[in-house]
Amino acid sequence: MTIDEYFTELDSKIEAIWKEQVKEKEVRMKSRKPFSIDTDYKWVREGFDFYRYSRESKNLVKMKNENLQESFLEMSKSFLFTANSLMVNLHIYNNNGDLDTWIFPVLYLYRHSLELLLKHKIIKLNLDEDYLKDTFKYARHSLKVCAKEIGLYDSNLNENINVTWVRDYIDSIEGIDTDSDFFRYPFSMEGALPFTEQTWLDLQKIFHSVNRAYGIIFTEVYDQDIKVEGYTVKCERNFLVQGSSTHIYSVVGYQFSRNDFFPYINGYGEASKYLLESDVFDIQDIVFPILYLYRNCIELSLKGLIYSRHDNLDKPPLKIFKKKKHSILGLWNTMRDEVKRHNEGSDDTDLISFDKYIQVLHDFDNKSDIFRYPCDKNLNMYFQTEFINDINNFRDLFQEMISFLDGVDSQISVHQEYEREMRSYYDY
Numbered sequence: 051m052t053i054d055e056y057f058t059e060l061d062s063k064i065e066a067i068w069k070e071q072v073k074e075k076e077v078r079m080k081s082r083k084p085f086s087i088d089t090d091y092k093w094v095r096e097g098f099d100f101y102r103y104s105r106e107s108k109n110l111v112k113m114k115n116e117n118l119q120e121s122f123l124e125m126s127k128s129f130l131f132t133a134n135s136l137m138v139n140l141h142i143y144n145n146n147g148d149l150d151t152w153i154f155p156v157l158y159l160y161r162h163s164l165e166l167l168l169k170h171k172i173i174k175l176n177l178d179e180d181y182l183k184d185t186f187k188y189a190r191h192s193l194k195v196c197a198k199e200i201g202l203y204d205s206n207l208n209e210n211i212n213v214t215w216v217r218d219y220i221d222s223i224e225g226i227d228t229d230s231d232f233f234r235y236p237f238s239m240e241g242a243l244p245f246t247e248q249t250w251l252d253l254q255k256i257f258h259s260v261n262r263a264y265g266i267i268f269t270e271v272y273d274q275d276i277k278v279e280g281y282t283v284k285c286e287r288n289f290l291v292q293g294s295s296t297h298i299y300s301v302v303g304y305q306f307s308r309n310d311f312f313p314y315i316n317g318y319g320e321a322s323k324y325l326l327e328s329d330v331f332d333i334q335d336i337v338f339p340i341l342y343l344y345r346n347c348i349e350l351s352l353k354g355l356i357y358s359r360h361d362n363l364d365k366p367p368l369k370i371f372k373k374k375k376h377s378i379l380g381l382w383n384t385m386r387d388e389v390k391r392h393n394e395g396s397d398d399t400d401l402i403s404f405d406k407y408i409q410v411l412h413d414f415d416n417k418s419d420i421f422r423y424p425c426d427k428n429l430n431m432y433f434q435t436e437f438i439n440d441i442n443n444f445r446d447l448f449q450e451m452i453s454f455l456d457g458v459d460s461q462i463s464v465h466q467e468y469e470r471e472m473r474s475y476y477d478y
Contacts, residue, residue, distance in 0.1 A: 053212075053271040057278035060261060067138050070330040075142055092449040093457075094403040100410045100447055103440035111337045111444075114436040119173040121424035121431070125338055126166035129422075130264055132339035133159035135331065136321055137257050141298050151317035153251060153300035155343050158233040160260045161193075161223060161289070162422060165230065167267055168196035175200060183429060191230035193220050202267075210272040211283055218287035219263045226290070234346055235353070236311055239372050245303030252293035253300060259285045311354030318347040319452055326445055333441050342421035344448035348411065349418065351455040352381040359462045362388055376418035382408045389458055392465045400454065407451050 051059075103110065115121040136156050140149055172185060189195040197203060197220050207213040226232055232244045262281045266272070276282050293299030302313075322343035325336060333340070357367045363384065365373075374380035382405075390401060415421060425431045 051269065053265060053269050053274055053276055054278050056265050056269050057261075057276060057281045060265070061278070061280075064134060064138065067135055067330065068142070071135075071138055071142050071328075074328060074330055092446060092453045094400055094407055094450045094454045096399060096403050098403070098407070098446065098450070100443050101439065103438075103443060107440050107442075109333070109441045110438055111334055111441045112436055112438050113337065113433040115424045115431045115433045118425060118429065118431060119170060119177075122166050122170035122173060125422075125424055126163050126170060128336055129159045129166060129339050130163035130261075132325065132336045133163065134257070134261070135325070135336075137253060139324065140253060140300075144298060147316075148320065149253075149298070149300045150302065151313045152321045153253075153302060154233050154314050154317045155321045155346075157256075157289075158230075159339060159343075160256075161227060161230065161233065164193055164220075164223075164260075164264060164267070165191060165196065166423075167264060168193060168200065171200045171267065172196060179429060183427070186429075187427060192224065192228050194224040194228075197267075207272060211275060212266045213272045215283055215285070215287060216263050216266045219259065219289065222288040222290070234314070235350070236314055239368060241368055243303075247303050248301060249290070249303045250293035251300045251302065252291045252297045254297040255286050255291040255293075256289070259287070259291060260289070311350055311357060315347055315350045315354055318343045318350060322347065323449070326441065337441070338421050341444055341448075344444070345411070345415060345418060345421055348378060348448065348451050348455070349376060349381070351452060351459075352378065352385065355455060355459050355462075356381065356385055359385075359388065359459065359466065361466060362391070377412070377416060379408055379412035379416070389462070392458075392462045404451070404454050407447060407454075410447065411451070 133156050136152055136159070140152060140156070169186065169189075173182060176182070185199055189199065194203075197217070201207070202213060202220075203217060226244070231238065237243050258280045262276070262285045265276075265281065322340050325331060325340050325343075326333070353367075353371060356363070356370055360367050360370075363370070370381075370384055374384065386401075386405075390398070393401060417426075419426065420432050423432075
């Protein structure tokens, strides 16, 4: 396949996705009822059994990894396809709320697709297990280190037009997101903000640039000019292309919400919900990206709860985050007593049920990597034995947890405001 053939095929796929999503939008608009009440509201249940499903269900998903090299590639393609599909949705609906929140998972999915692709290329060049362990340990999430490992920064390629372009592109990501957390959290573990000022991001240019970078690395065509419109060397060499009023754009870094978890929680939660409920996609093709977005939404919800409702905790939020990292169970245990205190005098049934939900998710993915990598740091592959479940069990697990945490946050917010008023009254 030539590089122009690659991009011609990509445009055909995007056009097909576009047409299907337009049809879906038309159906949704026709069936929409004004002032309708959501009758499918999710909440934690006593008898929820995550592992129970019917073999006759039409919603079964299968997870199995057999070949490390191919698993990295397939997961990479899945993350890219999911990001492109969400980008198409943002263009079709042009909803400001989605544009300014879905952008975070979209950018993460794009960035992660490149990381997975580069690691696939590393494995393709050298299958030695010790070499791969050392290389992945050293590289961690760095796209530049991975790109150097496959020779993209070798001096003999300095005159190749596609190589010099993709180097600049990778450097632009490396300058802001070496650790792959810039688009997952509202601030770093040191409290640094990803966006220090209001920024308009041009989605059309971002789409073309990231797909150009992916195509160059995927095809390994380094010295051939790309002629397909939109993907030529004129593409922006920056990952975050600032926007203009002539294109669809997302606005991030609002003064009032720079360190707010809500845009991230809403973006990750609503984007994953859309993907899961849409009839456009084969869920099997995008199951890992969907589940990772949901999983990160839960982590964000817990961290947001700790960050905004930490009045009675014995450590500041950043210290808690550094210690607990991605542990869903650890984050929940930090906040549980405070949640119970604000629920005093009420039935603990929901709290006890939520404990079980937390344990299920922790047991399934305690390090936040099972949905985004095919193996652990020691190259032990996940899902070597095929895992089958009903996607609706994942949907219920995540959506019921999200609803519960949102309810807890609202309850504590009301109580804390009342406590502040009482303290103010007595101080007066």
